[in-house]
Amino acid sequence: MEMPQIPQPTFYIFKCEQSAPPGMPKPSCVSEQTRDLFNHMAQSMMQKGLMGPVQPIRTSCLGRCQMGPVMLVEPGHHMYVQLDKEKIDRIIDEHLIGGNPIQEYIIPEQFWGEPLSLAK
Numbered sequence: 001m002e003m004p005q006i007p008q009p010t011f012y013i014f015k016c017e018q019s020a021p022p023g024m025p026k027p028s029c030v031s032e033q034t035r036d037l038f039n040h041m042a043q044s045m046m047q048k049g050l051m052g053p054v055q056p057i058r059t060s061c062l063g064r065c066q067m068g069p070v071m072l073v074e075p076g077h078h079m080y081v082q083l084d085k086e087k088i089d090r091i092i093d094e095h096l097i098g099g100n101p102i103q104e105y106i107i108p109e110q111f112w113g114e115p116l117s118l119a120k
């Protein structure tokens with residue numbers, strides 16, 4: 001049986017959708033003010049014809065809660081922090097379409113750094 005070819009996306013976007021229960025002192029990426037960011041991103045990408053080449057994925061905590069809302073763009077390990085709608089629009093236009101990550105929105109080096117090694 002011949003299987004149809006399924007092309008892979010150019011980018012995956014992992015958007016943290018974790019919210020903390022009311023009264024929890026720890027910050028989280030989704031609050032009353034930020035709960036529509038994923039839908040905003042998905043709608044913008046749909047309008048620009050990017051669904052397919054770009055696959056947005058809702059995730060739980062990515063471990064950088066103090067800097068939320070955050071999302072990780074792969075390939076490239078680009079972790080964008082303190083997101084709002086304007087930043088997401090710029091990331092779509094300049095990074096996804098234009099191919100230029102926006103350095104000023106990327107997590108500071110001291111909170112990210114080099115990937116951990118698997119070697120013991």
Ligand code: FES
Pocket residue numbers: 016017018019027028029030060061062063064065066068070
């Ligand atoms: S809640 Fe989003 S990174 Fe932890």
